[in-house]
Amino acid sequence: MSASALIWLPALEDGRARLAELAKGASFAQALELAHSRLDFVRTQALDQIVRRRWPQRPAEFAGPAYRLALLSSSTTGHLLAGLRIAALRAGIWLELYEGGYGQVRQELQATNSGLRAFQPDGVLFAFDAPQLCAGLSASSAPAEAQAALESVRGDLVNMWRKARAAFGCAVLQQTTLPTAPALLGANEHRLPGSRAAFVARINAGLREWVDAEGVDLVALDAAAARDGLGAWHDTLLWRRAKQDVHPAAAPMYGELVARILAARAGKSRKCLVLDLDNTLWGGVIGDDGLDGIVLGQGSALGEGFLAVQDYALQLGQRGIILAVCSKNDEANAIEPFEKHPDMALRRSDIACFVANWDDKADNIRRIAQRLNIGLDSLVFLDDNPFERNRVRQALPMVAVPEVPDEPALVPDVLAAAGYFEAIAVTREDRDRGELYKGNLQRETERERHGDFDVYLKSLGMRAHWGYFDDVNRQRIVQLINKTNQFNLTTRRYDDADYDAFQRDADIVGVHVRLIDRFGDNGLIGVVIARHQGVALILDSWLMSCRVLGRGVEAATLSILVDEAKQRGASELIGEYIPSAKNGMVAGHYESLGFRLIEEDETQRKRYVLRVNEYAAVAHPIEIERGNYGRPSENSD
Amino acid sequence: MAGQAKILTELTDLFREIFVDDEIVLSEETTAADLPGWDSMKHIEIIIAIEQKYSVRFSSRQVEGLRSVGDLVAAIDQKLS
Known part of the structure; x- marks a missing residue:
């Protein structure tokens, strides 16, 4: 195998025959499946030639x-x-x-x-x-x-x-x-x-x-x-x-x-590493071999190999990748090494979502995505067991499932070679994300303590710090614009050059919102881009990190926008919703804030209006403050 | 020349894969002019694929002389013997 081979992809069986089927008329799904296997350069050329002949234009089934x-x-x-x-x-x-x-x-x-x-x-x-x-x-x-x-x-x-x-x-x-x-x-x-x-x-x-x-x-x-x-x-x-x-x-x-x-x-990098336990994070089976019987840590090459896997996962976590566990085990057994084994590099608190039971792993992975509020296509699933890998590949083709070498010491190289988590910038939020998720766990616990959700929200002492687009927050804002898929009303992507143009344009209102509560700083989590046109403020983009969902940030943001409209003498806000494969959660966003539907086309693209003098503030438990970091851009007056 | 006949069969298989065409039939006399798409870029691809398949390496001088399928078969046969 060439040293530059695609080692994380599964080997292609019957490659010749599969390519011939595709040439003769197999579906585009087959082409995608072939693309997700370990092709050498000859077969890459062949696949490309067939795809281009059969689909000269992007086929409708390719999203x-x-x-x-x-x-x-x-x-x-x-x-x-x-x-x-x-x-x-x-x-x-x-x-x-x-x-x-x-x-x-x-x-x-x-x-x-x-x-x-x-x-x-x-x-x-x-x-x-x-x-x-x-x-x-x-x-x-x-x-x-x-x-x-x-x-x-x-x-x-x-x-x-x-x-x-x-x-x-x-x-x-x-x-x-x-x-x-x-x-x-x-x-x-x-x-x-x-x-x-x-x-x-x-x-x-x-x-x-x-x-x-x-x-x-x-x-x-x-x-x-x-x-x-x-x-x-x-x-x-x-x-x-x-x-x-x-x-x-x-x-x-x-x-x-x-x-x-x-x-x-394009915001398509993966965000979460889902880890199997037995023979992936340690050698042996915790339920059978017990705490003293599993192979992990210094003293044996194999034990050090498993430690290397954990250490690499931990470093990914520290740089902002969410870690989860998906294991077929009794939960008490599965957690025990995280709490009691002296050689574990990973601890329970490093894992944002821990699922150990005897259910189908594909079902469990769906649950993990739901609980973390991220798409299945953000997940990478690491499991030494070929049966589980194939099961997940077949049931959830959007989840990335790398091949796992027999030597655990080689796993970090495979994960790195696969480039699943390729990132182009590191923001403060990335480095703090581990802390953010720990904070989330504490908040969840508080939520269980408080029966009444509103009372709970008030107890958080939330403050929204907001500001205009500035240079200090540029990197994070551009990153959010490009990777937010779910809470994103129009999914318009903008790059640094666009951001520059926004800052210079006196008719553009770019607003960012940061949320702070008594557990800590949630970071910069909301962005709105509006254009002042005629008598209206047209909301071109409105997006938010799903981490702070259900906490009233939307209502708080709206009140900031209404104030802005008043200051500028605009009489209405125009909102827009463009449906995508992922943003169904915000389909009712504008209605819930009191906007009225004015237009809908055959693609379910909708436009809404809110007249400023009819605005009835939606109650929210957040104190709004103009942030003292960053300076307003010159267009703010 | 049983070795050369075997190599010709294997080359036919390799060419069918590279050109994505199961109809290809090679003879010692086949040249680039006989196969649509056998241009200089494809030629390099063919040489590399052969080098990888047989774990051999051709020199630049040899490569310049490889113009027909018969040349390829002979060159492979020589490297393998």
């Missing part, structure tokens, strides 16, 4: 969005297209590709009549090979000359990113460069200013800072090559023969690396 990606590269890319399209399919995206002319990157960006212009990309991916970037560098270059060359590369890249964004208002992705240049000094290569190997290393290191300042996302080929070995990603002979910088055999993984960035930007 994911279409995305237009332009590939602007200094080397050959034709062999990468199939890998990109199939990986996108797997990530729930229908990818349309544009391949820039070979080595024509600058010209395409410049020309007003280029194919790129006509294509109107949603995203542009820049890819440059080492020889291209090292042009102008000589092994005898002085330090100042090498520094100038580095500055020139940076200036050139930044210039292209900005041009692409200005021309298309699109997302920009930059591939890091494969370190293909051979060393001249050796281990201390960095001491030779004109070394190409050292220069590429400096560019790759520099890119990490350059892209952050420009809102560009990296596709880290250098990290992939460091993990899999350069030979898995680049073949000097193929470079000479066909100017292929990326090895054709690595095309399926290359597609993955790109597609998961697009998926993360």
Whole structure:
């Protein structure tokens, strides 16, 4: 198996026959199933060829969005297209590709009549090979000359990113460069200013800072090559023969690396890791072997392997991934190691939802999604038992179920390679999420103590801190806009460039809301974007984190909006609901706040009005305060 | 030449998979001109697939000389013997 193989996907049985069936007329579901198996580059090409022949346009049964990606590269890319399209399919995206002319990157960006212009990309991916970037560098270059060359590369890249964004208002992705240049000094290569190997290393290191300042996302080929070995990603002979910088055999993984960035930007990254227990988090069966009999912790390679799985899960939890347990066990047995085993890295409090019983695991996983208030397509299910894996794959195809290697020590590598939790930014809320869920558990306990829910809500001492769109909260607001699926009235996605435009537009009211209670800060949980148009404030977007559902935040937010309308002299608020596969929970949102339906089309898209002078405040237990962090944008008056 | 006949059968199978066409019939004389889609990009794919299948590696010089199915069969046979 190639070092860049898709190791987390199940092997494809009868691949030849299945592809032939698809070519002859099997359904699109079969194509998706094939895409979710471990295809090598030949079969990836074959699947792509069949899919494109049978479905030239996005088929109706594919619910994911279409995305237009332009590939602007200094080397050959034709062999990468199939890998990109199939990986996108797997990530729930229908990818349309544009391949820039070979080595024509600058010209395409410049020309007003280029194919790129006509294509109107949603995203542009820049890819440059080492020889291209090292042009102008000589092994005898002085330090100042090498520094100038580095500055020139940076200036050139930044210039292209900005041009692409200005021309298309699109997302920009930059591939890091494969370190293909051979060393001249050796281990201390960095001491030779004109070394190409050292220069590429400096560019790759520099890119990490350059892209952050420009809102560009990296596709880290250098990290992939460091993990899999350069030979898995680049073949000097193929470079000479066909100017292929990326090895054709690595095309399926290359597609993955790109597609998961697009998926993360579209809010499709997974949010929760569901863990089996016996022989997944420890060796043996707790119900049979007992606390002293399970294999875990220092002292044996196997025990350390299981500890490594726990430690990786714990780190994922600390960076914002929700952890859950789904185990066939008596609950008391299942919990015992979490409370009493000295070597456990995971403790009961790290698990947001703990389900141990003898029911079907697919049913239990449904319950977990419900209790956590997240979609099934946000879940990853880790289980050593092939029976359970297949059961869940078959009953719940939207749940990601990775293959699990026999060696527990290798599980973290498989999870990392799968890229389920790909994220493009880390916000304070991500880091605090573990605490938030612990806070939620305390609140649940309080709720049980208080029979009367309203009394309970009042006892929380909730305060809503709100403010206009500002720079401090930009990252979190853009993240919420792009990943909120359920409590989202219109599911309109906006990127950093849109956010900039909103901040500058005097007719746009962008409001964010943070909720604080006596258990702690729930973080920035609500966003509204409204446009002041004529006599109305039109609510373009209204979204909220489901964590704070049922606590009156909606009513509190409305009162903020009504005040804003009054200040601006607007006489009505117009609300809009666009149904999606996931936002059924807010179908009655505007009615419940006293809005009146004025329009409905055949797609159940609805518009509502609330006249400001008829506004009857909906009671809520939240004290509203203008936040003292961040400053109002200039459009606030 | 039983070895070469076996390789030809295996290559036919591989070509059918690569070209997604079960009708393909190869002979030693088959060249790129006989198979629609056998362009230079496909040629590289074929070479890599052969290298992976037989765990062999062709040199650049050899690759430049591989123009017909017969050339491929002979090159594989030589590497394997």
